[in-house]
Amino acid sequence: MLRQQDVGHRIVVRRIVGIREGRPLFTDALGELVELSETHITLATAQGRLRVPVGEVHRAKRVPAARRPTAGAVVALELAADEAWPAPVTGRLGDWRLRSADGWTGRANSALPVGDPDRPLPAALDAVERWYADHGQPAMVNTPLPLAAPVGAELDARGWGARPPVLVQTVALTALPPAPTGRADLPPIELTTTPSDDWLAVAAGRKGGLPDAARHVLTAVERIRFAQVHAAGRLVAVGRGTVTGQGRWLGLTLIEVLPEARRQGLAGRVIRSLVGWGVAEGASHAFLQVEQRNTPAVALYRGLGFTTHHTYLTRVAPA
Known part of the structure; x- marks a missing residue:
């Protein structure tokens, strides 16, 4: 059966759709698993979104992706993402990255185990634990899957826990669908090279505070833009774009619309504005990271052409 680690991957579901002469009738569905709960399996198929009750599932399993990214492609994207979200305190363990930012966000406070740690895996993880202990933080490791599956297996044996799965999604900038015909009265998108105080306040509200380390994470990128939208004198939508990975990748982070301004297409307009800037900077693809359980955001990004890389x-x- 499926596990949470399968979210974002291609699956096939054999579903019971009826009974004929005492025998069950089946139909198969193939698509990307977008949500797995105790009651339903939700997948994105070529015909649209399909939500299958668990009681109707005869069999479900992961199948090879139609075009699975190579290990090198995963490493390159993870390094571009690391460059786009820079921790102020870093270390190296062979090729592995060690990152600390006063506990602000998991990405900036976890080891990134891509490449060769220059020692056996158990010794590498022992060194990770010591490095974070020396910095007064709990040890965390960000495991890209399936690339870092051996690391995950070793962490399982050590009793480590896991936060909810995150989808790393990408799209070719030329593949973004055209913007829908919008309302003429929508406020404009402003792009700046530094975040305003109001912008930082929105980020603090979303991430639970804004220590000095957070300001480094948010701003210490050479090519960067902060998007903001004001309505009635108040900031109602923000976003952040970076160009990293030798200029190939536009990274999209902190796409946020305040509750009172939602359902007006502002998130899509913020993204398209940042995409326009990224194209002008020479980027060819965009990436973002979203928790698989954040179904509204996943649906928004799917509508813009993003797929799970x-x-x-x-x-x-463990404590």
Whole structure:
């Protein structure tokens, strides 16, 4: 049967659709698993979104992706994402990255185990635990899947926990669908090179505070833009774009619309504005990271053409 680690991957579901002469009738559905709960399996198929009650599932399993990214492609994207979300305190363990930002966000406070740690895996994880202990933080490891599956297996044996699965999604910038015909009265999108105080306040509200380390994470990228939308004198939508990975990748983070301004297409307009800037900077693809359980955001990004490149789990050491 399926597990949470399968979210974001291609699956096939054999579903019971009826009974004929005492025998069950089946139909198969193939698509990307977008949500797995105790009651339903939800997948995105070529015909649209399909939600299958667990009681109707005869069999469900993961199948090879039609075009699975190579290990090198996963490493390159993870390094571009690391460059786009830079921790102020870093270390190296062979090729592995060690990152600390006063506990602000899992991405900036976890080891990134891509490449060769220059020692056996158990010794590498021992060194990760010591590095974070020396920095007064709980050890965390960000495991891109399926690339870091051996690391995940070793962490399982050590009793490490896991945060909810995250989908790393991508789209070719030329493949974005055209913007829908919008309302003429919608406020304009402003792009700046530094975040305003109001912008930072929205980020603080979403991430639970804004220590000095957070300001480094948000701003210490050479090519960067902050999007903001004001309505009635108040900031109602924000976004952040970076160009990293040798200029190939536009990273989209902190796409946020305040509750009173939602359902007006502002998130899509913020993204398209940042995409326009990214194209001008020479980027060819965009990426973002979204928790698989955030179904409204996943649906928004799917409508813009994003598909899951790979997934990751943030693993947390036992207390």
